[in-house]
Amino acid sequence: MTGFRRGLRAALPLMLGLAPFGLVVGVVSQGQGLTLFETLLMSAAVYAGTAQLLTMQLWADPAPLLAAALATFAVNVRMVPMGAALAPVLDRMRGWRRWLAAGTIVDHSFALGVADMRGGARDGGFLLGIGVVLWLAWVLVATLGHVFGGLVRLPAGSPLFFAATATFCALLVPLWRGRRELWPWLLAAGVALAAARLGLPQPVPLLGGALSGAALAAWQERRA
Numbered sequence: 001m002t003g004f005r006r007g008l009r010a011a012l013p014l015m016l017g018l019a020p021f022g023l024v025v026g027v028v029s030q031g032q033g034l035t036l037f038e039t040l041l042m043s044a045a046v047y048a049g050t051a052q053l054l055t056m057q058l059w060a061d062p063a064p065l066l067a068a069a070l071a072t073f074a075v076n077v078r079m080v081p082m083g084a085a086l087a088p089v090l091d092r093m094r095g096w097r098r099w100l101a102a103g104t105i106v107d108h109s110f111a112l113g114v115a116d117m118r119g120g121a122r123d124g125g126f127l128l129g130i131g132v133v134l135w136l137a138w139v140l141v142a143t144l145g146h147v148f149g150g151l152v153r154l155p156a157g158s159p160l161f162f163a164a165t166a167t168f169c170a171l172l173v174p175l176w177r178g179r180r181e182l183w184p185w186l187l188a189a190g191v192a193l194a195a196a197r198l199g200l201p202q203p204v205p206l207l208g209g210a211l212s213g214a215a216l217a218a219w220q221e222r223r224a
Contacts, residue, residue, distance in 0.1 A: 025053060172185075191212040
């Protein structure tokens with residue numbers, strides 16, 4: 001329980017970045033004609049803001065199921081190496097706790113979980129506490145966005161949209177391990193920005209940056 005409470009406390013500041021993103025998902029779902037129950041079910045089951053927005057951008061009649069499935073797979077395939085990296089923590093858990101912790105891993109909980117591991121901890125309760133709080137907050141905020149969709153409809157350039165990006169940038173701080181990681185990070189950022197400037201559709205910039213940075217980091221590890 002000590003680790004779970006630590007996770008709860010660690011997750012609270014992350015809600016500042018989570019809330020605007022979740023509100024946008026709720027507003028978009030309301031604009032696309034989803035019912036409140038459908039929005040609640042999608043947010044609880046999918047639990048991936050980028051994938052939800054991408055799917056709703058592709059929303060049409062008839063629904064392009066294959067295209068939506070491939071797009072969301074490409075966006076969320078990064079969760080596979082994330083789970084593998086957290087295996088030393090997940091392997092210490094049993095039963096429903098392991099499945100719940102693995103099922104609620106997102107970028108935020110991954111970053112904090114890795115930072116906790118690097119500090120010498122192997123506490124599954126910490127990871128579970130973060131995941132549960134963020135999952136509940138996500139479902140609640142997306143639901144509120146749907147309910148108050150007409151009131152919280154924000155202009156395209158609203159600074160609130162930057163809150164989610166700012167949160168992801170802040171999460172990079174505990175992952176930094178020194179100048180050796182500088183070149184993979186710069187390569188990942190450069191490739192992603194270049195792909196976005198060329199007008200390539202998502203998730204090409206995201207995947208291009210992630211894979212190029214990971215490839216360079218792996219090459220550096222082999223040389224070392």
